[in-house]
Amino acid sequence: MDEKLVKELFLLHDQVCDALGNPYRLLVLYALSEQPRYVSDLALALEIPQSSVSRHLKVLRDRGLVIPRRQGPSVLYELADKRIIAALELLRAMMSDRFQEQAQITDTDFLEKRRITAQDE
Amino acid sequence: MDEKLVKELFLLHDQVCDALGNPYRLLVLYALSEQPRYVSDLALALEIPQSSVSRHLKVLRDRGLVIPRRQGPSVLYELADKRIIAALELLRAMMSDRFQEQAQITDTDFLEKRRITAQDE
DNA sequence: CCCGCTTATGCGGAAAACCGAATATATGAA
DNA sequence: TTCATATATTCGGTTTTCCGCATAAGCGGG
DSSP states (O other): OOHHHHHHHHHHHHHTGGGGSSHHHHHHHHHHHHSOEEHHHHHHHHTSOHHHHHHHHHHHHHTTSEEEEEETTEEEEEESOTHHHHHHHHHHHHHHHHHHHHHHHHHHHHHHHHHHHHHHO | OOHHHHHHHHHHHHHTGGGGSSHHHHHHHHHHHHSOEEHHHHHHHHTSOHHHHHHHHHHHHHTTSEEEEEETTEEEEEESOTHHHHHHHHHHHHHHHHHHHHHHHHHHHHHHHHHHHHHHO
16 A cells, blocks of 8 residues: 555544544534534533533544634634534445445345245245 | 434444544555455555454444455455545545645744744844 | 632543454365 | 365453543633
8 A cells, every 4th residue: 555645544543533433522523513512512412521521622622623712711612624524424324325225135035035935825 | 412313423433433443444444445355465455464454354344334255265355335435535635634724824933933033133 | 819600631440442463264175 | 074275253461542520720700
């Protein structure tokens, strides 16, 4: 493999993909894609402790995926780049299609079994 | 947040994003996007032990992201859906743009410092 | 300056991910 | 059936991630 591509993929892992490896961080990103939110609002929306939200936000912030804006004592977070949601939507569509196929295969199996059973009768 | 979306995002994490959380698995996906490959070829290309490749392939296979085809004693793996590469490319472009911006800001800082320094002289 | 509110971080422990080496399994050929 | 090759899995141990709780730090009002 091309040496340069390898380095970029390691970087991609460090800077982006690694941060997507936690379900709550996906929720945070989607929540922010609707509208900017305060930390406490996120904690309420996701139903997890404030300290957890704060730590997840740190991971996203350190990688430049979200942007904090101080407003008095609280901090408003917003999504840095909507393309991350676009990428996730692409993956979601992919997953959805796969489940669709799976279901169809199961259906076919079912019909196949029915047919054979019918023959036996 | 919408309850249904939350469930789907947890599923997205389990089925896809979690599997992207390791740099070697990104390499495997990209290697397979060029062409289907045997396990041993992947081990050679990525310069890691065969057992590691095999374990990473299991993760990807269990989630339906790659497809194994037995050919005699060896197994040819191929990418299940090219959209996963499309999504990664989107994220890569995003990251690239951010670095570009970062560099520009640094440049501006540098010029700013130069200007001030020039004034001092 | 001190207090109340919001967010960030330190701590300790539990769970999970990861790795290389060794071993087991599967396949086809002799 | 035995053997050689290719792949999968087990094992043991190290490192990393994650979490809740408690506490620190930042901010504005009084």
